[in-house]
Amino acid sequence: MTGRLKTPLLGPFLAPQPGPKMLGPNERLDTRMRRYPHHQEVDVVVVGVGAAGGVLVQRLARFGLSVVGFDAGPFWDVERDWVSDEKGSHKLYWNTLRITGGPNPITLGANNSGKGVGGGTVHFAAFTPRFHPSDFMEHTLDGVGVDWPFRYETLKPYYAMIEREMPVAGPARYPWGDPHGYPYGPLESGEYANLLVRGCSRLGIRAVAGGPIAINSGAYGDRPHCIFRGFCLQGCKVAAKASTLYTHVPDGIANGAEIRDRCMVSRINLGKDGLVNGVTYLDPDLKEREQKAKVVLVCGYAIETPRLLLMSSCPGHENGLANSSGLVGRYLMVQSANVVMGRFPGLIRQYKAPPANACTEEFYETDHTRDFARGFSIQTVGPLPCTFAKEMLAAKGAWGWGMRKVMMDYNHWAAFGLLGEILPHEDNRIDLSDEKDEYSLPAPRIRFELHENDKKMIAWAVPRIEEIMRAAGAEETAQEPRYAHLIGGCRMGVDRQTSVTDQFGRTHDIPNLFCCDGSICPTQGAANPALTIQALAARTADYLIAQRDLVLQKKKAPLDEPPMRPDLSPPGTLTRGVPPRLNKRRR
Amino acid sequence: MAEHLPINPRTGEPLPPRPQPGYYPDFSTLDQQAFWDAATREVVLKRVTDIPPIRFFAHDPALATALFDRILPQDDRDPDHRIPILNYVDERLSEGVSDGYRYAEAPSDAECYHLGLRGVESIAQSLHGTSFIQLGSREQDEIILSLRDNSPPAGEEIWSRFPAVNFFELLVTDAVDAYYAHPYAWDEIGFGGPSYPRGYMRLENGLAEPWEADEQRYDWEPPPTSLSGSYQPLAGLIPEHARRRQGGTH
Ligand SMILES: Cc1cc2nc3c(=O)[nH]c(=O)nc-3n(C[C@H](O)[C@H](O)[C@H](O)COP(=O)(O)OP(=O)(O)OC[C@H]3O[C@@H](n4cnc5c(N)ncnc54)[C@H](O)[C@@H]3O)c2cc1C
């Protein structure tokens, strides 16, 4: 410290006074949360209050069902718990033991999954593109992967709805996939976004800046606009970046939902009738407790959802619940997410502004002049110093004086990320290891291997990104191989032999057990998944509500497309922003 | 010791240690602490003032110290402004802070350190007949390079349990996670640091905020005795061995 302390006009910023939780600087969680007695059977238990779980809790509670949402992590008090600091944000990630292996082991923890109310939306970068229509039928079109049990048009109105609930900022016209516009104007760009646009433009590649990202470009209710502090991946203290923690969960609580945080669900319980009757969980003191429910929705994401089904094996379900297909835990996917870094003569200061800003989807679709199927996107990323140093270790082998030297040039570097589709393969999977995690539960074991198409795509894509970086003016490039975005593990489908759930996430085997989160996606295209995951959740909520009479009696309901319930959106969200065009659903 | 100091490439003269190396002289993130939110201020100040004690490495801190002095040298910093890397690494290991995963068949991080330090010592003994800490910096760097290249000349029974290059990655990862989390390092590289609730307003062209500093470059080169100044990517296009503790990106 140099003794030159500068002070704001009104003195240093004080910690919030004792009182209700603060979800950002303005949003105070002051509704009393309803508590359901442990012996009372509730309508629905939601396991995992993340991207999908947050939306489900909100919708079902607003409709009037009794809902308890469990999350293994804390219910964050954003003002008190989160910090503008990389190292101090370690607690946001899923840090209990997982074993990663196979020929191309994926890194987990900070690079993959969150823990706590809001789940992955707490620390996601908030890129929120839609999947392309072709993603829903890639087997029909390209003979690879698998088709979804429905088409893009089925999800389209839900995309439009969630884009308003988050809300998503972006260009007035987004040219790729099903071209559409965004309800809020593009967000101001950091310098690296300018570089992506410049590099692409010089090569005749279309690019956009300012979205689609779920970050407020203007104040939205009690959520302020982005202040460009650049710590999106450490949780947005400003509450400018959408997380179900602020967008959906408070409305759920106001409507009578209970959130039991720091409660790890360890087993789904089955009654003598072969139906699910609730869950067993470890409370914050690791004491085992039970909660009865008519319906259980598992929303723990691509590793924890299949893991929970596998851990719930019991007589008659020796291989895990809902696993008659043997596919629980299989077809796990990530996306190839190599980061290409470029050094520029001028200053960039890549720590300013949200990492997510500009992108191109010009290479998204299958192109028969290339030697692989499907495609990829290119997006801006903005690594902070610790992350960037580790990227330099991988990309340049930097250490010692070399590390010190390249890091002194931190402000001269920009980074673009690949987001390439990895095709589903049965042998990429999670199962249970013999080791125990910190909860004394069997630690999940992940096996991952890149296949031919994936490798060819990476080999083709990385040089394209380097070209763009150089066209933007970089004098040197370096790249780090990595992966992003888990998906799959309990995939949905029409055929019970080849999938775990139906198109609404209901398990084929047990009519009152649903999975609804990233784990049910059969493929993930070359788009970031959170928007799609939340759209799926809103649709499953509509289904549960439409079929509540049968579902709550634990009976198998027909697979009819439910009527959309815009009245269940968080209040006011659908009427803000650019007026929506009527989104007619086509089947 | 002059031979440990970076040099001015034009004169060949060693550059004297300074309180703050890097191209942003006088820039101080800590000076801005009153503009940070209280939670962030507490975490960052605690890191600076409340240095964790050595526990994990307590039985032999000298070897680990010598190793980290080469993995991320700080000879260009005056002794009052060095960042206690070993203490932070020690804290992580003694508190068993986990990253949420382990590679199949790999020992735990604590075990890796126990094995790795023994392995490094056995290389030093077999090549030079003495301990790593007695060696000159060039010899020490040579040993580290043999880890990076996964071709350690001794200690086979150790490296058969986990690859030498993984120990190299673990060392560098831990060193940079400690070093670049420290405000002194932020000042060195011109990173603005915490910025809530104030935020940033000059987003384009790498412009400085009113409270940030402009870059003032100077030429320097690593000390002639060191081998860590050149670069060689760790993996080809396809990762053969994943890296520890990748932060998230997108
Ligand atoms: C660094 C990073 C950047 C990302 N950037 C983007 C991006 O820009 N755009 C994008 O679309 N996606 C992004 N993602 C991915 C995105 O965060 C996830 O795809 C998404 O959050 C998954 O949603 P989910 O509902 O399936 O699960 P999650 O949001 O992960 O929620 C699962 C929740 O379940 C809880 N849980 C799990 N098991 C149990 C149990 N047994 N008992 C109790 N609780 C349990 C967990 O604690 C967690 O809170 C990013 C991810 C990371 C790590």
Ligand code: SF4
């Ligand atoms: S850059 Fe914007 S969205 Fe990201 S954390 Fe800061 S204020 Fe939130």
